[in-house]
Amino acid sequence: xxxxxxxxxxxxxxxxxxxxxxxxxxxxxxxxxxxxxxxxxxxxxxxxxxxxxxxxxxxxxxxxxxxxxxxxxxxxxxxxxxxxxxxxxxxxxxxxxxxxxxxxxxxxxxxxxxxxxxxxxxxxxxxxxxxxxxxxxxxxxxxxxxxxxxxxxxxxxxxxxxxxxxxxxxxxxxxxxxxxxxxxxxxxxxxxxxxxxxxxxxxxxxxxxxxxxxxxxxxxxxxxxxxxxxxxxxxxxxxxxxxxxxxxxxxxxxxxxxxxxxxxxxxxxxxxxxxxxxxxxxxxxxxxxxxxxxxxxxxxxxxxxxxxxxxxxxxxxxxxxxxxxxxxxxxxxxxxxxxxxxxxxxxxxxxxxxxxxxxxxxxxxxxxxxxxxxxxxxxxxxxxxxxxxxxxxxxxx
Amino acid sequence: xxxxxxxxxxxxxxxxxxxxxxxxxxxxxxxxxxxxxxxxxxxxxxxxxxxxxxxxxxxxxxxxxxxxxxxxxxxxxxxxxxxxxxxxxxxxxxxxxxxxxxxxxxxxxxxxxxxxxxxxxxxxxxxxxxxxxxxxxxxxxxxxxxxxxxxxxxxxxxxxxxxxxxxxxxxxxxxxxxxxxxxxxxxxxxxxxxxxxxxxxxxxxxxxxxxxx
Numbered sequence: 001x002x003x004x005x006x007x008x009x010x011x012x013x014x015x016x017x018x019x020x021x022x023x024x025x026x027x028x029x030x031x032x033x034x035x036x037x038x039x040x041x042x043x044x045x046x047x048x049x050x051x052x053x054x055x056x057x058x059x060x061x062x063x064x065x066x067x068x069x070x071x072x073x074x075x076x077x078x079x080x081x082x083x084x085x086x087x088x089x090x091x092x093x094x095x096x097x098x099x100x101x102x103x104x105x106x107x108x109x110x111x112x113x114x115x116x117x118x119x120x121x122x123x124x125x126x127x128x129x130x131x132x133x134x135x136x137x138x139x140x141x142x143x144x145x146x147x148x149x150x151x152x153x154x155x156x157x158x159x160x161x162x163x164x165x166x167x168x169x170x171x172x173x174x175x176x177x178x179x180x181x182x183x184x185x186x187x188x189x190x191x192x193x194x195x196x197x198x199x200x201x202x203x204x205x206x207x208x209x210x211x212x213x214x215x216x217x218x219x220x221x222x223x224x225x226x227x228x229x230x231x232x233x234x235x236x237x238x239x240x241x242x243x244x245x246x247x248x249x250x251x252x253x254x255x256x257x258x259x260x261x262x263x264x265x266x267x268x269x270x271x272x273x274x275x276x277x278x279x280x281x282x283x284x285x286x287x288x289x290x291x292x293x294x295x296x297x298x299x300x301x302x303x304x305x306x307x308x309x310x311x312x313x314x315x316x317x318x319x320x321x322x323x324x325x326x327x328x329x330x331x332x333x334x335x336x337x338x339x340x341x342x343x344x345x346x347x348x349x350x351x352x353x354x355x356x357x358x359x360x361x362x363x364x365x366x367x368x369x370x371x372x373x374x375x376x377x378x379x380x381x382x383x384x385x386x387x388x389x390x391x392x393x394x395x396x397x
Numbered sequence: 398x399x400x401x402x403x404x405x406x407x408x409x410x411x412x413x414x415x416x417x418x419x420x421x422x423x424x425x426x427x428x429x430x431x432x433x434x435x436x437x438x439x440x441x442x443x444x445x446x447x448x449x450x451x452x453x454x455x456x457x458x459x460x461x462x463x464x465x466x467x468x469x470x471x472x473x474x475x476x477x478x479x480x481x482x483x484x485x486x487x488x489x490x491x492x493x494x495x496x497x498x499x500x501x502x503x504x505x506x507x508x509x510x511x512x513x514x515x516x517x518x519x520x521x522x523x524x525x526x527x528x529x530x531x532x533x534x535x536x537x538x539x540x541x542x543x544x545x546x547x548x549x550x551x552x553x554x555x556x557x558x559x560x561x562x563x564x565x566x567x568x569x570x571x572x573x574x575x576x577x578x579x580x581x582x583x584x585x586x587x588x589x590x591x592x593x594x595x596x597x598x599x600x601x602x603x604x605x606x607x608x609x610x
Contacts, residue, residue: 007505011494310492313453314506315480315554318473394473 005324008316011307012300012325024293025336031285032340032377036370038279040348043367045271048359059096060241061131061205063233064255080230085253094245095238099128100231101208102216105224106188110197112180118169122184125208126216131235134201141215148184148195151210154202174202188223206235207258290381294388301325301392309396322390326382333381341366341374398483398557400427400450400590404459407445419608420446422459427590429557432603435594437610443594444489446610447562450592451486452476481510485556487564491547495536499527499546502535507553512587521549525575540567548576552583559584561593574601 065079072078081100090098104124111119129135132151139149161171172180177199184197203210220226238246241257250257301308312318345366352364402425406415415422420435421442427433437443448454449461452468461468463479471479493502503518522528525545530538535546544567551559559580565573581603584591593602594610 004508007497007501007508010497307494310494311505312473312477313480313492315477315482315509317477317481 003320005327008311008321008324009328011304011311012328013303020292020296020299024289024296025332027285027289027292028333028381029336029340031282031287031289032337032374033282033343034285035279035282035377036340036344036366036374037347038275038282039373040344040366040370041351042272042275042279043369044348044351044362045275047361048356059237059239061133061235061237062241063101063206063235063258064250065233065258067254067256077230080232081234082230086231086234089234089236092246092249094240094243094249095236097130097237099131099235099237101125101127101206101233101235102213102220102231104186104216105220105226106186107223109185109187111183111185122209124184124211124216124219125233126211126213127206127208127235128213131206131237132203132210133205134203136200138198138200139212141212143214143218146196148197148211148215149200150182150184150197151201151203151206152199153207153209154204155207156209157202186219186223188225191223193222286377290384293381294384297385297388298392301389301396305396308393312393312396318390318393322386322393325389325393326385329385330382333378333385337374337378337381341371344370398429398464398590400558400592401425401462401465402427402459403462405446405449405461406458407442407449408456408458410442414442418610420610425608427558427592429590430588431590432605433590433592434598434602434604434607435592435610436596436598436607437594438596441610443610444562447486447488447560447592447594450558450560451484452479482555483557484560485551485554485558486560487544487547487551487562489562489566491543493535493543493546493550496534498532498534499538499542500531502546503550503553506550510554512555513553518549518553521552521579524579525549526572541569541572544568545572545576548580552580556587556589558590558592561591561595563595564593565595565599573599577601 066072066081068079086098086100089095102125108122108124109119110122129139132139134151136149139151141148157174157177160169163169164171178201180199182197182199184195186193186195240246247257308321311321348366349364352358352362356362358364402420402423404422404424406412406421410421412422418441435443435446437446445454445457449457452471455469463483468476494505497505499522500518503522504515507513507515507518519528519531522531522545525548527538527542527545527549530542535543538546544564548564561580564580565576568576577599578601580591583589591602593599593604598607
């Protein structure tokens with residue numbers, strides 16, 4: 001016959017200080033709810049802003065140009081960045097990296113072949129891969145290769161779709177656009193060569209048409225006139241594009257920053273911080289509730305001290321007693337966490353349905369990570385309880 | 398199970414007691430099935446000895462070993478298992494759950510390592526004259542009745558050694574004899590040792606060795 005806890009249960013004076021027990025239950029419920037909701041909202045924000053984020057690995061990426069004034073107008077050497085300028089920018093403590101956006105030095109024409117009757121002069125640029133937000137593995141080029149991978153700005157693509165109907169051209173989706181081969185014709189130095197261009201990605205960060213660096217280096221040598229290519233735009237990598245030091249430096253040098261792209265990133269950081277803060281607050285409430293509950297347990301054990309000590313004297317194992325005393329609270333803990341999880345689910349459904357109008361990036365159900373955290377919280381509460389009861393009982397012996 | 402006592406002396410006793418005592422400061426070995434009577438006047442450390450032997454207190458010099466293992470080296474879990482399987486005790490101060498019924502008090506011990514069935518509780522209670530009290534709360538029982546509850550409780554488990562600390566202090570001669578008979582029967586079934594400490598000699602305990610504390 002297995003040892004039963006039933007005759008032992010009345011020996012524990014759990015009725016004492018019921019208010020402290022209820023306070024800790026309610027506190028735990030609120031803490032868990034706050035924590036789960038914050039995590040869920042944090043995940044929602046990540047999912048909503050994955051597309052359109054210009055931040056990568058915690059850095060802002062912004063482009064700068066020299067301000068064209070009446071004095072510098074028409075003098076390209078004054079408006080282009082020299083190597084010395086680049087070195088100076090790189091040496092600033094608030095800048096973590098600089099890469100020039102190098103343009104083509106020859107004529108480029110783009111046509112969509114027979115599929116869409118579309119032809120235009122085009123410019124190409126290249127940038128170090130580290131600075132591009134969306135880099136598929138196919139974004140490479142070797143001499144002799146006829147296909148040319150292209151990354152174009154999402155903004156350009158949207159502009160095309162806005163003007164296409166007026167020009168008698170079809171509007172296309174991003175998915176279709178990546179499937180259409182385009183003809184990229186390079187001309188210069190009396191030579192002409194066509195490549196099959198393929199859009200491999202869209203960039204939210206860079207307003208340009210990007211090709212792999214090896215291609216542009218080769219093409220500038222083959223079709224271009226100038227030996228040295230100078231950049232009119234630089235991309236800089238910085239921890240904070242809004243830092244006063246950076247802005248002061250740029251003003252002093254008369255450089256212009258393209259800040260539009262940082263706004264979304266900034267907002268995301270703020271929202272992330274709010275929910276991180278709420279999450280931390282939730283953790284604090286959970287800890288407080290667990291502490292309050294531990295006081296309650298200590299009180300129960302102190303009040304039942306004589307009975308518990310007698311049980312140990314009779315030969316009851318302290319480990320068995322600890323396990324069973326803490327087990328008594330398992331249903332309550334599971335109930336509290338499940339209740340908080342259910343409320344989080346309700347919140348997520350309402351948020352998706354009423355605030356986000358069922359946007360496809362989000363789900364009406366809580367993320368699986370939230371479920372895992374809920375399970376973890378149950379395990380944590382039970383473990384802390386067990387350890388506490390065990391320590392108290394061992395002290396009694 | 399063999400019990401060995403070596404040079405035992407409570408830390409709060411003077412060394413001089415070892416000269417008169419037959420237990421303090423001596424080397425003793427108790428084998429399975431022995432009946433040990435310890436006669437001890439008040440204040441001679443009778444309850445201290447019982448508590449030391451049961452592993453309840455350890456303010457002593459010297460050593461107590463069960464089957465060659467020093468009781469000081471028992472972990473709390475080992476001590477619990479030792480009390481559950483090998484050593485049972487009737488405390489002088491009884492130590493019952495006053496708010497529980499008589500049956501519940503006995504059952505709490507019985508379920509730990511059942512040597513007897515639940516019906517045996519009724520049988521033993523009837524035999525010792527407290528059958529009608531089984532459903533009463535312990536706090537409503539007289540001291541003599543409580544003493545009999547503590548005796549029955551101690552017999553619910555298997556044991557190699559039964560420690561008795563003035564178990565009949567509130568019982569009349571007739572009830573004491575009945576209780577003694579029951580304990581002797583139960584000890585014989587288990588081939589167990591009884592260590593019986595009391596203020597004076599009791600004729601109906603057939604001791605094999607007698608010590609003065």
